[in-house]
Amino acid sequence: MEMPTSMRAAIVREPGGPEVLEIGTVPAPRPGPGQVLIRVEAAGVNAPDAMQRKGLYPPPPDASPLLGLEVAGEIVAVGGAPEGTEGAHALALGDRVCALTNGGGYAEFCAVPAGQCLPWPEGYDAVRAAALPETYFTVWSNLFEENVARAGSSLLVHGGTSGIGSTAIQLASRRGITVFATAGTAEKCATSVRLGATAAINYREEDFAARIAELTQKRGVDVILDMIGGRYLDPNLRSLATDGRLVIIALQGGAKAPDADLARIMTRRLHVTGTTLRPRPASFKARIAASLRREAWPLLERGEIAPLIHAALPFTEVAEAHSLLDSGSHAGKIVLRF
Incomplete structure (x- = not known):
């Protein structure tokens, strides 16, 4: 597909409660060396996202300022020669992957280091796959x-x-x-x-x-x-x-x-x-991805373990998703559907 130049994304108007979240249009990312561009089909909602929304958890300097630490979707572009992707499996256009992001998951497209991607477990859809990376890596x-x-x-x-x-x-x-x-x-x-x-x-x-x-x-x-x-x-x-x-x-x-x-x-x-996972180098996260694929993914594919999902909401209801997260009434993951 042609590289997108803009995309819809969840934007934080100012630090605050869920009501500060709105959908806007921003420039689409381009994959750099060792990265892939994912067309996002689902994104997990996590406690660090709420902390960042409140202004209490600023992203690292080299990370996307957009919220979202995990996604699932289709690879639509591949960057240059990979760097720091120890343990990464071969990726190609059209592959459906879930990924631990460095930010930017609440958007239609997200650039992610290749080593932080994993295939959808067999039989999984985008919502279930998007519920995996942040918690499993952590x-x-x-x-x-x-x-x-x-x-x-x-x-x-x-x-x-x-x-x-x-x-x-x-x-x-x-x-x-x-x-x-x-x-x-x-x-x-x-x-x-x-x-x-x-x-x-x-x-x-x-x-x-x-x-x-x-x-x-x-x-x-x-x-x-x-x-x-x-x-x-x-x-x-x-x-x-x-x-x-x-x-x-x-x-x-x-x-x-x-x-x-x-x-x-x-x-x-x-x-x-x-520990905090987000600032760790790509090589460390790639090593965790390789361990997960070897040790945890077979359990997921055999149905011995599974993500606990509380709700999957449309991307446009991101403020409602954060209200649910803040309430603490949920049991399991909250996921946004694109």
Whole structure:
């Protein structure tokens, strides 16, 4: 097809609530060296998008200023010789792929490093494929790429029915890891168990640290995957076993934790780490993509795991999608359809 010069995209008028999102026309991107241009058929909606909309999560200098960290669609153009695409499979015009983007997913076209693309799992449509990249890349890179969570160990996942949480539960439980989860309603707790958690704790009704102590005979868990941050730091530390590891991947509960007992880190030899995926180099993301295709994609294609999708809304209803995201009432991913 002829390279597009303009496209429709979701635009943030100014930092604020969902109402600041509107559909406008912007210049279409062109694929650079090592990139492909994807005609977007669906795009995932994620918590970092809401943070960026509020002005709290600025994109890296070399990233698209548009929202959207994952897409699914058709490759319509290929850039020059690839750079930093270790592990990338061969891509060609017409291939249907899903991709972890560096931004720009809420648009009709998106330029993406080739190494961050993966084929749609067999039998998947665009909506299901678009629900995969951001959560699968995040979970895999934080729990499995460096063997942080191992078979025979135990894992606590906060937000069991979030995109990250539902993915972590499914992948970990199928790798021989005992998984516990937190969620905000009885229904979400039941969904977490259905996905593979041994037990789920309603954090609105129970002290999750006390409940973890009961469930583990006061031993604690080996790993915690945490998206809350600040106000969860102390109960997280109380929930870890000796030599346990707390992996912080978001700060939805704030960046400050004045009441945490840091002596526990020393006395129990705890490891506290934090990561953000978006600024990592293309070569790192390509390595994660290769691991996912080898380890996770066969499970998806056999139906042993699957994305949990709450709703798929038309692209023109992007403000409504963000309102739903902000409400916290959803269970699973929210996806935009083009």
